[in-house]
Amino acid sequence: MFNKLPIELIENICNFLELDSLQKLKKVSKIFSSTLSNQIYWKLRCTTDYCFDSPLILEVNWEKKYESLYNSICKFCYKKTKCVNYFYNDRICKKCEKGKSKYLTICKTDAMKKYCLTQKDLVSLKRLEVTNRHNLRYPIKLYLKTDVIKISYERYFSEENLKNIKYTRLMRKHNKIIRYIFKHNILDTILFNYHSIKLEYLLPCINIYTKGLYIKYILNIGNVQKIHISEIIQKCLELDFILKYPYFNRHELGREFEYFAEFILLTEKDEDLLYSTVGVYLTAKLDALKINIKQKLNRKYKIIEYFGKIKYSLSDSEIYSYISDNIGNIHQIKFNTIMENFLIDNLDYPDILFRIMVTGSAEKREEIYKDEITKFYSEGGTLPEVLYDKYIKGAVGAAPETNAACLD
Numbered sequence: 070m071f072n073k074l075p076i077e078l079i080e081n082i083c084n085f086l087e088l089d090s091l092q093k094l095k096k097v098s099k100i101f102s103s104t105l106s107n108q109i110y111w112k113l114r115c116t117t118d119y120c121f122d123s124p125l126i127l128e129v130n131w132e133k134k135y136e137s138l139y140n141s142i143c144k145f146c147y148k149k150t151k152c153v154n155y156f157y158n159d160r161i162c163k164k165c166e167k168g169k170s171k172y173l174t175i176c177k178t179d180a181m182k183k184y185c186l187t188q189k190d191l192v193s194l195k196r197l198e199v200t201n202r203h204n205l206r207y208p209i210k211l212y213l214k215t216d217v218i219k220i221s222y223e224r225y226f227s228e229e230n231l232k233n234i235k236y237t238r239l240m241r242k243h244n245k246i247i248r249y250i251f252k253h254n255i256l257d258t259i260l261f262n263y264h265s266i267k268l269e270y271l272l273p274c275i276n277i278y279t280k281g282l283y284i285k286y287i288l289n290i291g292n293v294q295k296i297h298i299s300e301i302i303q304k305c306l307e308l309d310f311i312l313k314y315p316y317f318n319r320h321e322l323g324r325e326f327e328y329f330a331e332f333i334l335l336t337e338k339d340e341d342l343l344y345s346t347v348g349v350y351l352t353a354k355l356d357a358l359k360i361n362i363k364q365k366l367n368r369k370y371k372i373i374e375y376f377g378k379i380k381y382s383l384s385d386s387e388i389y390s391y392i393s394d395n396i397g398n399i400h401q402i403k404f405n406t407i408m409e410n411f412l413i414d415n416l417d418y419p420d421i422l423f424r425i426m427v428t429g430s431a432e433k434r435e436e437i438y439k440d441e442i443t444k445f446y447s448e449g450g451t452l453p454e455v456l457y458d459k460y461i462k463g464a465v466g467a468a469p470e471t472n473a474a475c476l477d
């Protein structure tokens with residue numbers, strides 16, 4: 070068929086083809102072979118494709134010249150380059166490649182996100198894998214943007230459709246995030262208001278310590294929530310206790326918790342293979358730790374339960390010593406806390422403290438308390454029940470309920 074075409078037309082067809090195609094054509098077709106053996110044709114291509122010309126027309130093998138230009142010169146800026154575009158097999162320098170939309174690439178994650186595609190959709194496309202600086206084990210997979218757009222439109226028919234689908238997905242994601250935050254906030258509020266625990270301090274360790282229970286609770290947005298919030302609160306109480314009390318640092322356990330937390334963090338990032346071993350390790354460590362702190366935890370829960378709605382801080386020195394070293398009487402501590410709260414809220418506490426400091430004796434302190442509280446009551450103030458019982462009804466001296474039960 071080609072044999073009947075005029076030579077100008079053959080040349081015209083050739084002008085649209087790249088060197089490798091031309092070389093193949095030359096081998097299979099007589100008419101192409103004769104056109105492509107013509108040095109004048111190659112001279113023309115050297116000029117049009119690469120702006121290359123020479124006055125020494127006869128001395129130059131123009132076909133060879135074209136081949137060498139083709140194999141060394143960027144087809145856009147005519148500068149020498151070693152780069153060949155992976156997708157088109159074009160010799161093009163990196164600088165020119167960046168500026169041309171034809172060569173734009175998109176990574177797998179973006180392709181899936183921006184064009185609502187799945188891994189399966191992308192399987193048929195040609196892809197380039199480049200080293201991932203952040204994670205050497207997982208190379209970045211690049212696709213031609215034009216390829217990705219094409220299959221996205223094949224799937225969603227129009228840009229309008231794609232936009233709607235993206236919007237719906239975004240809304241669904243926002244709703245999810247709102248639910249996560251809602252759950253997190255409830256937990257935060259309960260922990261802070263009822264247990265004086267700030268969730269933010271626990272966050273770096275909580276998932277490790279609860280063996281993922283926390284994340285499962287927060288992230289489960291299905292209708293069936295198998296984990297009860299009380300389980301998480303229980304774990305938070307334990308964890309807060311472990312983290313907050315420097316007591317453990319003085320023992321041979323030392324920074325045990327932090328060490329194994331670190332260990333878990335490091336290994337969990339690895340293969341799933343390790344998980345069962347880590348699970349066993351974690352359970353053993355936690356059990357050992359729990360046995361060690363069990364009595365202290367019990368004292369902490371006792372405080373939390375017994376103190377009820379009274380304002381207090383677990384780091385208060387009396388409460389702290391009671392929990393960690395079993396020092397003091399829980400009833401006396403509660404009484405002292407109520408007393409202190411009352412003084413802070415109703416009287417000039419710094420002044421009273423100063424007077425006690427100056428006198429320096431326990432008897433004088435009791436006198437000062439009695440004076441202040443009696444005065445407050447006689448002026449019509451309302452007293453907490455325990456203060457009324459002691460200072461107004463007149464149980465003289467001793468602390469109430471002196472027979473503290475042994476809690477351990």
Ligand SMILES: [Zn+2]
Pocket residue numbers: 143144145146147148161162163164165166
């Ligand atoms: Zn270039």
